[in-house]
Structures are given as C-alpha cells and as structure tokens.
Amino acid sequence: MFDQCIESDSFGVVSDAAIACGALFGTRQWHEFMIRTTADDILDHCLFSFENTVGETSFVPLYLLSGSVYWRMGEVAANMTENVLRYPVAVLSSLYSFSNPLNSCSSSEGVLQVLDRALDAAEGWSAEALLVTNLEFGPALSVLRDKRPPDSEIRLDATCRARLPKSLDDYIGTLSKSGRSDMRRRHRRASEAGVKFVQRWGSDAIDYLPQFLALTEQVASNHDNPPVYDLATLEAATTVPGMVLLTAEADGRILAGSITFIHQDSCVVWSAGVHYPALNTHHPYVFLFAETVELAIALGCRWVDYGRRTYEFKRRHGLYFTDLHTFVYHTSKTDAGLGSRMRQMDESMSAYMGF
Structure with missing residues (x-):
C-alpha cells in the first residue's frame, strides 16, 4: 500500500505516489482553474515550466496573494493569537494543491532554477515572503534544504493516500x-x-x-x-x-x-x-x-489521494499520511517576527495533527 520509487540518475529517488498523485497539480488546466477561484485573493500570477521524472513538461504556478482562507484555517487550527503572515505574500504552488509539482521535478538544477525565478518575482512584487508549499519527502525537498535552505519551515498539513x-x-x-x-x-x-x-x-x-x-x-x-x-x-x-x-x-x-x-x-x-x-x-x-x-x-x-484533515477517519479506512512541508523564504520586505511566528505555528500544528 506504500510508495514505490523511481530512480533518477541525476537526482535521486522520487516516490511513485508523488509523481502519480501530484500530476494533476502540474497541469495548465489546474493553474487556469486556480486563477479563476475566489477562495484566495490573487493579485498577480505567473507560471514556470520544468521537466518531470517521466520526461513530460509540468508547470508550477506562482501567486501573489493578499489573503488566503486556507492559510487562515491553518492559523485557526494552530490556535495562533495573531496572524502569522503579513500580506502580500508569494506562494509557489497553490495551498489548494495537495502536492507541489516540484516534487516530481527531474533534476536538482530544475528545482533550483524555479526557486530562483520565484524569489526574483517575489522581490519584484514587493512580497513579504515566498512560501513554497506542500513539499513532500523526496529529492526536491532535500535539494532545497541543502542548496537553498529556507529561513523557516512548517509542516502545515498531511495528505492521505493509498495504493489501490x-x-x-x-x-x-x-x-x-x-x-x-x-x-x-x-x-x-x-x-x-x-x-x-x-x-x-x-x-x-x-x-x-x-x-x-x-x-x-x-x-x-x-x-x-x-x-x-x-x-x-x-x-x-x-x-x-x-x-x-x-x-x-x-x-x-x-x-x-x-x-x-x-x-x-x-x-x-x-x-x-x-x-x-x-x-x-x-x-x-x-x-x-x-x-x-x-x-x-x-x-x-493505481492511487487514491483523499486529501487533508479528518486524519483519524482516513487512518481507520486504510490511508497513510504524507507530510506536507512549507518552506518560507524571506524577502527584503519580511518583518523581523515572521520566523518566530512560523516556529510557533509549526509546533502548534504538530500538536493539532497528533502525529
């Protein structure tokens, strides 16, 4: 029921689930849907492309947000007494996507190029910070930690999957x-x-x-x-x-x-x-x-991804958890207290999830 893995000579081991379950979120059609939503307040957006581990072109969007209902839900779950983010913020992959398309990128160079372009865009937008959302354990997360370590990190959620x-x-x-x-x-x-x-x-x-x-x-x-x-x-x-x-x-x-x-x-x-x-x-x-x-x-x-929250129901019904990490990169506009608020929220979210 757990992940099989695909080996990339130039990069490392990418889980079969990350490729299969994340493929939807790397399509143009998903991006076009996201920019039509009104759940998040999108001020601007752009789209970066890269080659995924099966040799296809995938896309990861960057959004400039003036507010996010889903992020606010996380703050409520973590019992935060103040808003963690100061808007606007740039978000690399929507909070409404269970998996960041970068999880299936075929090379470390591709991951780093996308991040550098996103950081440049965030600065150009005068964003308060850049959030790289829903990274799961694998090469993309590892290369970012090693080559572009974030200023802070939070395990915001987990998605629940099963191999069918x-x-x-x-x-x-x-x-x-x-x-x-x-x-x-x-x-x-x-x-x-x-x-x-x-x-x-x-x-x-x-x-x-x-x-x-x-x-x-x-x-x-x-x-x-x-x-x-x-x-x-x-x-x-x-x-x-x-x-x-x-x-x-x-x-x-x-x-x-x-x-x-x-x-x-x-x-x-x-x-x-x-x-x-x-x-x-x-x-x-x-x-x-x-x-x-x-x-x-x-x-x-071959896979079902039943999404986030309601963890106990999903555990009882055969799904396993994949942690989703958000990396936070500061910009020239970032306020001095963001790092400590993120650490507090990370600790509170771990207590909320209970695993």
Whole structure:
C-alpha cells in the first residue's frame, strides 16, 4: 500500500505516489482553474515550466496573494493569537494543491532554477515572503534544504493516500479486522436505507453544487474553521478535465459528496462534505468512501489521494499520511517576527495533527 520509487540518475529517488498523485497539480488546466477561484485573493500570477521524472513538461504556478482562507484555517487550527503572515505574500504552488509539482521535478538544477525565478518575482512584487508549499519527502525537498535552505519551515498539513489493489474487496481486506467489519456494515446499512451513489461529470454537476457547498460549510463549522470554498470556486472546478461530483443520496437529497478528479492513473478527492445528522442513520460518508474506491479501481487508477484533515477517519479506512512541508523564504520586505511566528505555528500544528 506504500510508495514505490523511481530512480533518477541525476537526482535521486522520487516516490511513485508523488509523481502519480501530484500530476494533476502540474497541469495548465489546474493553474487556469486556480486563477479563476475566489477562495484566495490573487493579485498577480505567473507560471514556470520544468521537466518531470517521466520526461513530460509540468508547470508550477506562482501567486501573489493578499489573503488566503486556507492559510487562515491553518492559523485557526494552530490556535495562533495573531496572524502569522503579513500580506502580500508569494506562494509557489497553490495551498489548494495537495502536492507541489516540484516534487516530481527531474533534476536538482530544475528545482533550483524555479526557486530562483520565484524569489526574483517575489522581490519584484514587493512580497513579504515566498512560501513554497506542500513539499513532500523526496529529492526536491532535500535539494532545497541543502542548496537553498529556507529561513523557516512548517509542516502545515498531511495528505492521505493509498495504493489501490484490483478490487474493493481486496482494499477492504487490507484494513484491520474491526475496520473491515465496520466498512462492510455501514455500506450495507446505507444501501438498506436507500442511499445511492451518483456520478455527475464536469458541467453536469453545476446545478448540484449549491447543495454540495452547504455540506462543505457544515464540515468547516463542525471543526471551527472558516468556509474554505465558495460557489464560484466550485463552478470553476467543473472546467478541469476529469472533474466529477460524487455523491451519496437518499430521497433526492445529497447526504455526502466530494469533488474528485480522475487524472491519468490517480483519483484525487479534492473537497468533501457531509450532512452530519445522517451519519448514524444513513452512513453516507463511509458509503461514499467505499464507492469512490470502487469507481477509481474500475477506471484503472493505481492511487487514491483523499486529501487533508479528518486524519483519524482516513487512518481507520486504510490511508497513510504524507507530510506536507512549507518552506518560507524571506524577502527584503519580511518583518523581523515572521520566523518566530512560523516556529510557533509549526509546533502548534504538530500538536493539532497528533502525529
């Protein structure tokens, strides 16, 4: 269930999961989606290209932000008494991408060239700092630590993945004995309660996004977080090839759902929501999880990336954690207290995640 690795003669070992699960976020279409979102306040942007480990051209975007809902959610989770960032800040790869495209870069030279260009742009924009987000363990992270050490570093989150076997039964078989019986029992009870699995691809999802958005807001509120998405952002997501709204429904109502992307051989569950009162009566979230895994396998996916947060649920259901690090580089505009605030937030986030 864990990563296989690909060896690059000039660089080092890159995990199979980093390549497969991160491929979506290195596409032009993903960047075009991100600049249409309104969840982050984007003042300016540019796009850098590089060769990835499978010999293809990937892209990593740089955004100048005047605010970020997702970063603010991290500050809330870390119980920070003051805002950590002073805006505007430059961000290399969106906070809404589970993996930085640089994780799959084919060479140390490519990583360093992108970073140097991003630092130049950040200075030109008079950014308060440059954040290189969602770096996972591997050559890109290592070469930056060695050749361009950041001024500070924070483990902001972790994404949750699994390598997919040949069938849903095989997947359930990898769970603990209690996990296997719980998933089968909840899936059966959901079916007995009339819950159905529905797929709506691309623009067919648009009319159902307001219902889904309300579920994501329930999740945010339940965890004392600000809403992470808005309707304009979700509508923009429908333009990305492979986007599908997956839902668990009963009596014409969405009880749980996710915005998911099928890209190459990966299934990326990007956003999810649930109607909490139905959790113990209709079991929609476990039902949706099982149906999503089965769909991904049927579509030929080798990996599922179920995204960030709700760690305990994901651990119980067979996913493993990949730490996501953010490197912070100071600019001529950086205030003197940023480093200490970052260290405090890093310690608090580790306590919040619990691993």
